[in-house]
Amino acid sequence: MAVFVLDRLGKPLMPCSEKRARLLLARRRARVHRLMPFAIRLVDRELLSSAAQPLRIKLDPGSKATGLALVRDIEQVDASTGEIHRGAVVLNLFELVHRGRQISEALTARRAMRRRRRGALRYRAPRFLNRTRPTRWLAPSLQHRVDTTLAWVKRLQRWAPITAASTELVRFDMQVPDNPEVTGIEYQQGTLFGYELREYLLEKWTRKCCYCDVQNVPLNIEHLVSRARGGSNRVSNLAIACVPCNIRKAAQPLDVFVKDKARLTAQVRRPLKDASAVNATRWALVNALRATGLPVETASGGRTKYNRSQLGIPKTHALDAVCVGEVSAVVAWRKPTLRVKCTGRGSYQRTLLDRYGFPRGYLMRARRVRGFGTGDHVRADVPSGRKAGTHRGRVAVRATGSFNIQTHDQVVQGVAHRYCRVLQRADGYGYSRMAIDKGEAGGGAATQPGPSLPGLKAEVSRAEG
Missing domain, CATH: 1.10.30 (DNA Binding (I), subunit A)
Structure with a gap:
């Protein structure tokens, strides 16, 4: 995977290879800016000119997951006709997993509990004609897909000099x-x-x-x-x-x-x-992308499948994004995919309810304990005991100061706060890596543990220290 690079003032530069990032970190010319996605910030250079290679963000919107691909545009000349076609060099692949279903179920449960409490405790006359919705209103579960996708496009714009965007406007050309x-x-x-x-x-x-x-x-x-x-x-x-x-x-x-x-x-x-959910949000997503100021290319899902079949690329959400729009050749597509799962930032509800909507328990009012919050990516160095060792993952805090740490393969319970160190604050997303299984005939995707980029573990550990 390409490593995002920022200059000394935080402006995006062209992403570099893992080898170059390793050398910059080893020579103290850069420091770790964030872990997931991995980004470094130079300490001895500012952005002097805006000259950069053309980068394009490609999207394959879906109802449950959206594929994103950061590619560099290249020109391919047809030897027989002399026509110039556009190719792509893949830099990074992302799979953004939405939580629209959880939002819909939470709203349904809240509505049922409120109706139960109002009917059992007191009578209230029915209301009507007092709820208005703005033009082009979307349900919260659908608006979530648009908002999270646009949020990640803007994030990538802060980390890389993106000049254009491509997205599927329709799943099928009906x-x-x-x-x-x-x-x-x-x-x-x-x-x-x-x-x-x-x-x-x-x-x-x-x-x-x-x-x-x-x-x-x-x-x-x-x-x-x-x-x-x-x-x-x-x-x-x-x-x-x-x-x-x-x-x-x-x-x-x-x-x-x-x-x-x-x-x-x-x-x-x-x-x-699924197609109905995508079609309901397609124009909202395209208009939001155009509002960013990027030139937006639109295409259909049938063309994406045609490109994927002609290029011999397996089907995943991220690789579907690579094949969106005009593309005649794809280079270096066998890259790990960063799976980004929307986890939210917790709930405002501090009361646990029973099946009838009445309180049965209370959650702690403070969101942070000893400087840690649920969802933070931490490193715990436990010196002795049954949990001795180094554990890295997402933390779930308790008021007692004894935390749970979710690693890539297990949950370590009861780790004292004094052994933990924050690596990255919670941002509402969970991260894991997926890699193309080259040994499989179809080139399918397989989950690969480990949050760090290969070849950069030593530098990341040095930066953490």
Whole structure:
């Protein structure tokens, strides 16, 4: 992973390699600015000019997670036609995990508890016409996706000289499936048309066979009402099926081939939940990105899949972001991915409630104990006892001064505060590293423990000391 570099005044410079960062730290020309994501700050240099290589932030918005990729734009010249195409050199990969579901469940629980207390304790006349919502209002669980994504774009702007942005505006280009007569050779006969349609069907049928629900096998586009019986090519008549089911069905009617025709009919009419959440926030995210002053490039999810297939890149949220928009070649994409999970900053609620909404206990009023707060990244050096050793991770504080430390593989309970040292204050996110498993045929993602960048552990330890 590339290391973020700031000058002496805190202005972003071009990210450097891990080797160069290690040399700068060893020679005392830089100091550790933050651990996750890893950034250093020079102590003997200021930003004298604004000349920098073009960096682009790419986003693949999702309902549960958003992929982000920081890339450097390069120009590729086609030898046969002489045309110039845009390529990308991958610098950093991020996977931002949202907590929209937790927000929705918390609001539902609060609403139910308030209704219970108001009905059981006192009567209050119903209110109406006194709650107004602003124009283009989004539910809190949806607004959270926009806010956290924009917050990380602004963070990366503070750490790197980003000059442009690319994002998916729509998951699928729906004018293609819904209107086959749309003009344009790229839509009618181009290779992109098949990717738009196939990606929509895979998402619609949750990447399972519509007949036997089998997964992780080759799936074909299936006509629910066969062409031999007058079936059309409209998207409402299409599904995906495994090869054996496709062969066995042939031209049979659905009533004969399947027993539960109502389930298939309901699935055809059912809206896409994840796609609906993305579509509800797509314009809000694009407008927020444009408000940052960056030129924003928009593309569809079908084009992302087309680019990924042509370049032979496995599917992850972060690598999908690399393939967003115009890209003819991708260099150095086999990099670890920093997984950023939204954890929040705690709750204002200091009272624990029972199932009926009445108090059953109280939390401590102070958020910080002995200078530590829940979520801080700490290092504990325990000299003796059953917990002897060095433990690094997120801390959960107690009023007694005996803390719990969540490491990458276990929870160490009952560590005294005097053995702890703060490495990085809580910022509302949890960090872990994911790496491309090169030994796996599909190049899937595997979790890799350890919060520090390889090759920089000694320098980080020296900086902590």
